[in-house]
Amino acid sequence: MNSPLSKILMQYEKKRDRDRRDLLARREEIYKRFPRIREIDGEISSVGLEKINEAYRLPENCGHILDELSAKIDSLKREKQEILASHGYSPDCMQIKYECADCKDTGYVGGAMCHCLKQNVISALYDLSHLKSVLKYENFESFDISLYSDQPFGDSAKSPKKNMENIYLECIKFVNSFPDADCSLFFYGNSGLGKTFLSHCIAKDLIDKGYTVIYQTAPDLIDVLRKTALGEDTEEAALIEECDLLILDDLGTESATAYSEQVIFNIINARLLAGKKMIISTNFNLEELMNTYPERICSRIFGNFRIYAFYGDDIRLKKIQAI
Ligand SMILES: Nc1ncnc2c1ncn2[C@@H]1O[C@H](COP(=O)(O)OP(=O)(O)O)[C@@H](O)[C@H]1O
Ligand SMILES: [Mg+2]
Ligand SMILES: [Zn+2]
Structure with a gap:
């Protein structure tokens, strides 16, 4: 028999899968509409790697390189947000919307049950009783x-x-x-x-x-x-x-x-x-x-x-x- 806890954890997992799929679909749709955003995301991931390589080659410039990196990433993110906002998209539309921000819908925080999971288990126990x-x-x-x-x-x-x-x-x-x-x-x-x-x-x-x-x-x-x-x-x-x-x-x-x-x-x-x-x-x-x-x-x-x-x-x- 499935315990109430394992059933609820299965629901958490399904929700996370659904959220991930929705996010990918939303992202594809936005990329199609705004090819510049696809480029920006590409740049954000490559610029990090580039700068880390550079810092590795020139360790004495490390602090400066990392400052440059964060400035570059900030400006790319700003540009992306501007495009989204000017077309009526919310700033977090390319992120997963968690029902519980504390555990990011995993049910656990640092190995311990999150308050949301405890609450859900108790509600299920009430239903069962x-x-x-x-x-x-x-x-x-x-x-x-x-x-x-x-x-x-x-x-x-x-x-x-x-x-x-x-x-x-x-x-x-x-x-x-x-x-x-x-x-x-x-x-x-x-x-x-x-x-x-x-x-x-x-x-x-x-x-x-x-x-x-x-x-x-x-x-x-x-x-x-x-x-x-x-x-x-x-x-x-x-x-x-x-x-x-x-x-x-x-x-x-x-x-x-x-x-x-x-x-x-x-x-x-x-x-x-x-x-x-x-x-x-x-x-x-x-x-x-x-x-x-x-x-x-x-x-x-x-x-x-x-x-x-x-x-x-x-x-x-x-x-x-x-x-
Ligand atoms: N200690 C108590 N405090 C408040 N109400 C009580 C208490 N014990 C019983 N009642 C109320 O009295 C009624 C009869 O109680 P119940 O538990 O159904 O009795 P039994 O199961 O012995 O027949 C119910 O309406 C219950 O809510
Ligand atoms: Mg009775
Ligand atoms: Zn939680």
């Missing part, structure tokens, strides 16, 4: 802890707010140590408690750091992999296995078939074997999880994921009531 617009609103900056109550909740030892503060800190630790976090994350609890929100926060943070993140709900994941099995969409399937973080949301909302169970096992198992991180969320409680999925799936989750219980009042309802 299926999260493009939502991450503007759901991220660590917009995380609102005041939505969680600090009153005791049922027989839970901690209030929903205390519980959430702890989960939040663990998620921050997860992104800061990514990809070396020791465990994947498993969020469970009723709907409307911020499981999806928090996985979006993590997605945005990691995408902005240049990691590949894919978000899929369980039904969509199964759909994509079914299509792949039928010979479509292979790129997406490869990404599901290879991305740095896979977020598998709403586990348990897929229609339960032997096929869907196999797909879920395969993906969890493949990623665990490859040492790749996941976040899985479900509205099931742990008992429902164990009643729904076979031991080989549950044991992988319990053995390799840090499990977080979400509880409290439905934030969606709270938000509606606040309107």
Whole structure:
């Protein structure tokens, strides 16, 4: 599979080829219209060689010869610019117009990625993640802890707010140590408690750091992999296995078939074997999880994921009531 980076670099290369071809065509056209400009360009390249030879023969005159050289080249360039300007051509019409002057559209400056390339990679990662617009609103900056109550909740030892503060800190630790976090994350609890929100926060943070993140709900994941099995969409399937973080949301909302169970096992198992991180969320409680999925799936989750219980009042309802 082509990584987003190699695809983008290919686009950079295509752009440079296109620019080079356009420049040659433009130059030919100008030469045809103004034969004097062809002569000037010829003179600019030959005068340099001539003067260098001269300086080599007469090293004692070197400074003077080089002064003459630059004066000659300046005057040739001036003449060329005058011809172009008097016919309405812009001064840079015989140069490549770079989209990014810093890297001259190569994507690298001194061996390091240019800001334009980094930005393009991040945009591609957003496109791939299926999260493009939502991450503007759901991220660590917009995380609102005041939505969680600090009153005791049922027989839970901690209030929903205390519980959430702890989960939040663990998620921050997860992104800061990514990809070396020791465990994947498993969020469970009723709907409307911020499981999806928090996985979006993590997605945005990691995408902005240049990691590949894919978000899929369980039904969509199964759909994509079914299509792949039928010979479509292979790129997406490869990404599901290879991305740095896979977020598998709403586990348990897929229609339960032997096929869907196999797909879920395969993906969890493949990623665990490859040492790749996941976040899985479900509205099931742990008992429902164990009643729904076979031991080989549950044991992988319990053995390799840090499990977080979400509880409290439905934030969606709270938000509606606040309107
Ligand atoms: N910490 C939070 N700060 C702000 N809004 C939140 C937070 N957690 C959840 N929400 C909002 O509450 C609603 C329900 O959250 P969601 O993540 O979809 O819950 P779940 O995935 O647990 O069902 C969404 O509209 C979401 O934007
Ligand atoms: Mg959700
Ligand atoms: Zn650049």
